[in-house]
Amino acid sequence: MPQLNPGPWFAILVFSWLVFLTIIPTKILSHISPNEPTPVSAEKHKTESWDWPW
Amino acid sequence: MMVSFFDQFASPSYLGIPLIAIAIALPWVLYPTSSSRWINNRLITIQGWFINRFTNQLMLPLNVGGHKWALLLASLMIFLITINMLGLLPYTFTPTTQLSLNMGFAVPLWLATVIIGMRNQPTVALGHLLPEGTPIPLIPVLIIIETISLFIRPLALGVRLTANLTAGHLLIQLIATAVFVLMPMMPTVAILTATVLFLLTLLEVAVAMIQAYVFVLLLSLYLQENV
Numbered sequence: 001m002p003q004l005n006p007g008p009w010f011a012i013l014v015f016s017w018l019v020f021l022t023i024i025p026t027k028i029l030s031h032i033s034p035n036e037p038t039p040v041s042a043e044k045h046k047t048e049s050w051d052w053p054w
Numbered sequence: 055m056m057v058s059f060f061d062q063f064a065s066p067s068y069l070g071i072p073l074i075a076i077a078i079a080l081p082w083v084l085y086p087t088s089s090s091r092w093i094n095n096r097l098i099t100i101q102g103w104f105i106n107r108f109t110n111q112l113m114l115p116l117n118v119g120g121h122k123w124a125l126l127l128a129s130l131m132i133f134l135i136t137i138n139m140l141g142l143l144p145y146t147f148t149p150t151t152q153l154s155l156n157m158g159f160a161v162p163l164w165l166a167t168v169i170i171g172m173r174n175q176p177t178v179a180l181g182h183l184l185p186e187g188t189p190i191p192l193i194p195v196l197i198i199i200e201t202i203s204l205f206i207r208p209l210a211l212g213v214r215l216t217a218n219l220t221a222g223h224l225l226i227q228l229i230a231t232a233v234f235v236l237m238p239m240m241p242t243v244a245i246l247t248a249t250v251l252f253l254l255t256l257l258e259v260a261v262a263m264i265q266a267y268v269f270v271l272l273l274s275l276y277l278q279e280n281v
Binding site: 001006007008012013019026027029030 | 060061064065079088126132153
């Protein structure tokens, strides 16, 4: 049963964790906090210049 | 012709590139990075809704100390559910059927929860080795059993995911082969079998989602014992 073959387990471990830790959390974070959090002490909330996205 | 039904789980390689690498690296284009602008589309909305609701539900029973894991566990859920679901498409390779990949996720994450418990609150963490109200003669035996069950957890976590996905893929392939073989001989039976195949596919879609959830849920339970 080839799926039980430990195979190149170290390569799989390193590569899958690389993808798991670099690509996915950035995407998840952009969903959880779509705007950069500003500290409570900030006097004035900074607003980015806005233009039509197209 | 297939030599064996298990050949579908052999990690294929094309033009010198192992397809497991492609199957792990590429699906994330399905998750567009949402921008800080107030503009959205349906895909981003439903993904954001799912991620936020899921994280909320998962973190509800946890102490505040465990909330640091929210990003990690949400990422793990997205990782597993995406790979499981895409693996159900025909002619795709499912990396989560590989035991080495699942153990590669189960062991480090389980070890992290245990180390956190042992480092921050060793008394409570070790206290989980003996349930309250155990009769005195049973205490030594129970501690041994609980210790074994603690150390078998990562194995069970990895094997559960592997076995469920492997069994699903095997069943689908077996029944699909049966439909093809029966078609010229007994068309009626073949059509009935195809119906079963369709229902089984629906079940496998559910299993792909449930097993990803179970993996993350069990990790959060192990974390709950240790924070």
